[in-house]
Amino acid sequence: MTHQDEKLGGMRLQISRLSCGSCVGRAENALGSVPGVSTAEVNLATESALVRGQGIKAGALVAALEQAGYPAVTQAVQLEVENLSCASCVQRLETALLGVPGVVRAQVNLATGRAEVELLSGSGARDDMLRAADIAGYPVHLVKSGEDAADRQSAAADQLWSSFMLAAMLTLPVFVLEMGSHALPAFHMWIENSIGTQTSRLIQFALTTAVLVWPGRQFFLLGVPALLKGAPDMNSLVALGAGAAWVFSVVSTFLPGILPSGSAAVYFEAAAVIVTLILLGRCLEARAKGRTGEAIRKLIGLRAKTARVERDGQLLELPVEDVVVGDLLHLRPGEKIAVDGVVTSGTSYVDESMISGEPIPVLKSDGAPLVGGTVNGTGALVFRAEKVGADTALAQIIRMVERAQAARLPIQDAVNRVTLWFVPAVMAAAALTVALWLIFGPDPALGYALVAGVAVLIIACPCAMGLATPTSIMVGTGRAAELGVLFRKGDALQSLQGVEVVALDKTGTLTEGRPELSDLKLAPGFDEPDVLRLVAAVEERSEHPIAAAIVRAA
Numbered sequence: 147m148t149h150q151d152e153k154l155g156g157m158r159l160q161i162s163r164l165s166c167g168s169c170v171g172r173a174e175n176a177l178g179s180v181p182g183v184s185t186a187e188v189n190l191a192t193e194s195a196l197v198r199g200q201g202i203k204a205g206a207l208v209a210a211l212e213q214a215g216y217p218a219v220t221q222a223v224q225l226e227v228e229n230l231s232c233a234s235c236v237q238r239l240e241t242a243l244l245g246v247p248g249v250v251r252a253q254v255n256l257a258t259g260r261a262e263v264e265l266l267s268g269s270g271a272r273d274d275m276l277r278a279a280d281i282a283g284y285p286v287h288l289v290k291s292g293e294d295a296a297d298r299q300s301a302a303a304d305q306l307w308s309s310f311m312l313a314a315m316l317t318l319p320v321f322v323l324e325m326g327s328h329a330l331p332a333f334h335m336w337i338e339n340s341i342g343t344q345t346s347r348l349i350q351f352a353l354t355t356a357v358l359v360w361p362g363r364q365f366f367l368l369g370v371p372a373l374l375k376g377a378p379d380m381n382s383l384v385a386l387g388a389g390a391a392w393v394f395s396v397v398s399t400f401l402p403g404i405l406p407s408g409s410a411a412v413y414f415e416a417a418a419v420i421v422t423l424i425l426l427g428r429c430l431e432a433r434a435k436g437r438t439g440e441a442i443r444k445l446i447g448l449r450a451k452t453a454r455v456e457r458d459g460q461l462l463e464l465p466v467e468d469v470v471v472g473d474l475l476h477l478r479p480g481e482k483i484a485v486d487g488v489v490t491s492g493t494s495y496v497d498e499s500m501i502s503g504e505p506i507p508v509l510k511s512d513g514a515p516l517v518g519g520t521v522n523g524t525g526a527l528v529f530r531a532e533k534v535g536a537d538t539a540l541a542q543i544i545r546m547v548e549r550a551q552a553a554r555l556p557i558q559d560a561v562n563r564v565t566l567w568f569v570p571a572v573m574a575a576a577a578l579t580v581a582l583w584l585i586f587g588p589d590p591a592l593g594y595a596l597v598a599g600v601a602v603l604i605i606a607c608p609c610a611m612g613l614a615t616p617t618s619i620m621v622g623t624g625r626a627a628e629l630g631v632l633f634r635k636g637d638a639l640q641s642l643q644g645v646e647v648v649a650l651d652k653t654g655t656l657t658e659g660r661p662e663l664s665d666l667k668l669a670p671g672f673d674e675p676d677v678l679r680l681v682a683a684v685e686e687r688s689e690h691p692i693a694a695a696i697v698r699a700a
Contacts, residue, residue, distance in 0.1 A: 156198040157247050159266040160219035161211060164193050169216065176214035180206045194268055204250045204266050219267040220250055224548075225286040227279070229368050230259050231428075232380030234569045235284065242282035246274045257619075261286060283372055303432035309361035310425040316357045317418040320350045324415040347399045350414035358392060362421035378569045384424050386573070387603035391417040394596050409590030416600060445544045448500060448519040453484035456528075469534050477527040485518045486533035494525025495689055501539065505660045506691045524689050546634055547623060556640065576602040661691050663699035 161173055170188045173195065177186035183199040197207065208218045227239065236254045243252035243263055248271025251264040261279075265271045279286045323346050327334035337346050358366070365388065369381030395412040402410035455464050456474040466484045469475070475484060483496070495507035498520045507523055510516065516529050519540040535541065576599045583595035623633045633639065666674055682700030685693035 156196055157202055157204070157207070157266070158194060158196055158268050158270065159204075159207065159248070160194050160268040161188065161216050162193070162219055163216050164188070164190055166190075172214055173211065173216045176210045176216070177207060180210050183207075202247070204248050204269070204271075208250050208266070218250075220264050221267050223263045223265060223272065223275075224289040225261040225263060225279070226289050227254065227259055227261050228285045230254070230256060230284055231368065232256075232569070234377075234379050238377050238379075239279060239282055239284045242278045242284075243275055246271050246278045249275060260289065283368070283375065283377075303429070306425065306429045306432050309364075310422065310429050313357050313361040313418070313422040313425055316353045316361075317415075317422045320353045320357075320415045320418045323350055324412070344399075347395075347412050347414070350412065351396065351399055354392060354395075354414040354418045357418045357421055358388060361425060362388065365421065365424070378573060380569065383569060383572060383603045384420060386576075387600040388417040388420045390596060391420070391600050394593075406590060406592055409592040411590070411593045413597065413600075416597070420600070445540070445547060448482075449540060450482040450484040450518070454478070467535070469531050471531055471534055473531045475529055475531060477522050477529065479522060479524045479526060481522050483516050483518050483520050483522060483529075485531045486538045487516050487518075487529040487531045489514045489516060489527055489529045492525060492527035494527050495523035497521040497523065507689070543632060547632060556637065572603065576600075661695045663695050666699075 164170065164173065170190050173188045174186045177183055177188070177195060177197055180197075180202065182201040182203070183197055185198045186195060187197075188195045208220065211218045229235070230239070233256060236256050239254050239261065240252045243249055243254075243261065248266045248269030249263060250266060252261060253263075254261045263275060265275070276286060323337065327337060337343065341349075362384075365381045365384040369379065369383070369385035372379050373382045373385070391413040395414045395417070397405060398410040398412050450466050452463055453466050453469050454476040455462050455469060456476060461476060469485050474490065475487065477483060477492075477494075479494070489510050489512055491512065493509070493511045496510050496516065497507050498517060499505050500520055501517050508514075510527060516527075517540070518533075518538040533539070536545075579602050580595045580599035583598050584591050587594045587598075619639060622639050626633060666678060668674060668677060678696075678700045682697045685696045688694075
């Protein structure tokens with residue numbers, strides 16, 4: 147897009163199925179009917195359009211072209227999101243992404259920490275999208291592969307655990323010094339007679355400050371800027387609550403004279419415990435996210451790592467990423483099939499239960515298709531690669547499960563609308579609580595007001611609402627994938643609540659997935675153990691599932 151295009155509110159996009167001059171006119175009329183469009187110019191040679199106007203919605207352009215029969219070309223982009231800490235963040239990031247010209251759809255998932263964005267091809271929206279997310283306070287980067295994402299998620303969980311352990315070690319002495327005095331009056335007297343009350347407060351000040359400055363700094367680094375932008379999130383609540391308790395305690399410790407008589411109490415333990423408990427909660431969330439992604443990692447683990455490729459008359463052991471369409475691959479007995487292809491020579495049975503669910507291996511000979519990730523039997527095969535990389539059936543299954551896990555159910559839209567306003571509402575409730583305690587509370591009113599206000603800020607956490615639905619989707623689809631059930635769309639889970647009849651298309655779905663010998667009918671004069679022993683001796687070296695069933699029965 148040129149600078150002049152941007153100035154005039156223009157948007158470029160690619161259009162498919164343009165074949166003649168009349169198509170151009172119909173596509174221009176469709177685009178011109180969209181609200182906000184002043185002019186639409188369609189180019190048949192480049193199969194692109196330049197749309198000018200004000201307040202144009204990319205989704206409206208896509209819908210208009212789809213209805214006219216000339217679908218816009220779009221691309222889906224997956225993003226890894228930083229600083230995504232609570233449910234209200236989801237709606238803010240989606241709003242920022244949807245405000246970028248050329249973005250058709252944006253869906254943010256709190257449980258996975260990812261965003262899936264659909265862009266108009268040719269619109270140049272990708273860089274604008276990255277900038278918009280950064281300005282909103284949620285930097286993003288493109289997802290390269292499931293393994294990379296798993297590694298990043300694991301590293302983030304490890305870092306959270308380290309922060310929590312440090313915070314817990316620093317918080318424990320503070321908690322014991324302050325709360326031990328409340329639990330045991332004798333402990334209070336011992337503190338006062340040994341190190342003294344002021345020294346105890348100084349120790350608590352030093353340890354709590356360390357908690358807030360090191361493991362708890364993330365709440366302030368993320369929460370304060372969000373608060374200044376007028377878009378407070380869960381980090382803002384923690385920063386306000388812990389910060390207020392710390393400031394009041396510092397004043398009580400070093401400048402008690404400026405406070406009303408009787409109100410100079412310290413709440414260092416509240417500030418430290420708040421940070422420690424929230425960090426613990428985030429550790430548990432990270433652990434839950436890691437478990438829910440296990441199904442994807444298992445699917446990725448089904449892929450072969452290397453392949454024996456014939457090139458220039460030589461057999462080379464190459465990484466599967468280096469295999470190209472048309473390569474001849476040599477497959478030994480028991481090996482995983484690296485990519486999708488067609489057999490050129492050899493005969494063998496292949497276990498395709500991963501794809502079909504059928505337990506009986508399938509005979510493969512010249513011209514038979516092979517699916518990457520399935521397992522060869524006892525024969526040797528040579529096959530030609532036809533689909534590699536992201537085009538293989540297994541890669542498509544992995545993408546399908548990832549999309550289902552990242553899907554947002556209809557009920558979640560209502561949750562996100564609530565959580566967008568939840569944090570500001572909590573802050574207003576906390577301010578009202580402080581005001582009411584100051585007006586009607588008993589002395590020392592200021593101390594009681596502070597504790598009540600901080601309690602409202604911290605307890606009213608919207609993360610449970612925002613995490614419940616996406617986490618349940620991930621757990622459900624992930625567990626189903628482990629059991630061989632794949633969901634193409636996440637909203638199928640919500641639809642299941644109304645299902646009354648389940649139809650199954652093959653017996654292998656309900657049984658153990660392998661044949662077993664159920665009956666043995668003998669002619670007169672034969673003994674069952676002897677016959678079974680003799681038959682099993684013949685079948686013992688066969689790889690056929692029925693032969694294996696006879697051997698197991700024997």
